[in-house]
Amino acid sequence: MASSPRTAPPSGALNRRLADSGLRSTPQRELIYDVLLRKRDHPTADEVFVRVKTEMPTISLATVYNGLETLVQCDLVRAVNFERGPTRYCPNLRPHAHFHDERSGATHDIDLPPALIEHVKAILPPEYRAEAVEISFRGSTSR
Amino acid sequence: MASSPRTAPPSGALNRRLADSGLRSTPQRELIYDVLLRKRDHPTADEVFVRVKTEMPTISLATVYNGLETLVQCDLVRAVNFERGPTRYCPNLRPHAHFHDERSGATHDIDLPPALIEHVKAILPPEYRAEAVEISFRGSTSR
DNA sequence: TTGGGGGTTAGAATCATTCTAATTATCACT
DNA sequence: AGTGATAATTAGAATGATTCTAACCCCCAA
Numbered sequence: 001m002a003s004s005p006r007t008a009p010p011s012g013a014l015n016r017r018l019a020d021s022g023l024r025s026t027p028q029r030e031l032i033y034d035v036l037l038r039k040r041d042h043p044t045a046d047e048v049f050v051r052v053k054t055e056m057p058t059i060s061l062a063t064v065y066n067g068l069e070t071l072v073q074c075d076l077v078r079a080v081n082f083e084r085g086p087t088r089y090c091p092n093l094r095p096h097a098h099f100h101d102e103r104s105g106a107t108h109d110i111d112l113p114p115a116l117i118e119h120v121k122a123i124l125p126p127e128y129r130a131e132a133v134e135i136s137f138r139g140s141t142s143r
Numbered sequence: 144m145a146s147s148p149r150t151a152p153p154s155g156a157l158n159r160r161l162a163d164s165g166l167r168s169t170p171q172r173e174l175i176y177d178v179l180l181r182k183r184d185h186p187t188a189d190e191v192f193v194r195v196k197t198e199m200p201t202i203s204l205a206t207v208y209n210g211l212e213t214l215v216q217c218d219l220v221r222a223v224n225f226e227r228g229p230t231r232y233c234p235n236l237r238p239h240a241h242f243h244d245e246r247s248g249a250t251h252d253i254d255l256p257p258a259l260i261e262h263v264k265a266i267l268p269p270e271y272r273a274e275a276v277e278i279s280f281r282g283s284t285s286r
Numbered sequence: 287t288t289g290g291g292g293g294t295t296a297g298a299a300t301c302a303t304t305c306t307a308a309t310t311a312t313c314a315c316t
Numbered sequence: 317a318g319t320g321a322t323a324a325t326t327a328g329a330a331t332g333a334t335t336c337t338a339a340c341c342c343c344c345a346a
Contacts (some may be wrong), residue, residue, distance in 0.1 A: 024312070024323065044301080060326045065303065068326095081226055084334080086302060097263075099271055110266055119262060120240075120278060123253055128242055130282040135263060139273040167343085169293065188333080203295045208334065228304080258340060 017074040031056055032067040042088040042107040097135035160217040174199055185231040185250040187224060201235040240278035
């Protein structure tokens, strides 16, 4: 493929994080990340694949899975699991919980106050060292 | 009549709960439930299948899945999911979180103080009605 | 004693995800 | 610009957990 000069600077955060991990920036990874940033509705890998394919028809599903995993490793994206459903992806890096609305199927972010995170971690006996805490709600919204 | 701390209903609860749901008590369902009560190590459906099979060699994996689902519906057992791993089953009915020890692969129950559950629910905007809250930790224990 | 409705079973099917092996792109160094 | 070495992408096969299907079984009521 002939290389063309860049017309726009690459996404700063993505390139920096990739480089920090010894990984390369690629059009596929940039597009996957961009798609996540553009519509923050917690899409599944399949949904990301569909969105990305409209702009890059040759991309493969395996690359979408690989790319999403890469973004998760770089701490640019969070993988969100709910019960047995497919993994969903979320570019919100603030500490937050997830609310799964059973009526609409939508997932909403709920900001977590730092004090609450501390409260939650405080219930662990001292020999338990938590690297991560996940909080998720299931229910419905009245609007 | 102060009771010893109890994490599951007394034996016999199975029959009552099944009857309440218009379901029948069967040797398979009783054995599946008994196996869960006997060793509370959050087994997967496959692990339950292996344990149950030593006492009832003709039971099928499908029946184990069906039976576990039935117990979950009757609120005698909780299904526990951690990331993409297979569902695990837990007869502890007290409100509790789960701690997943990455070193050993074990899952531990962490009792949740009622006040903490309230604190956690309190972060939801008023139009969100939560039917369930899940809290899970990932990390390791120093012993 | 018969009929209907759960319940069980073995195996097929499904679904999300991961793996494999081959191809392609990019980087570091001339 | 050329050349390997290394990383990334790709299509499709394979995997693993779970669910479905269709036949059979068992119990209770009429």
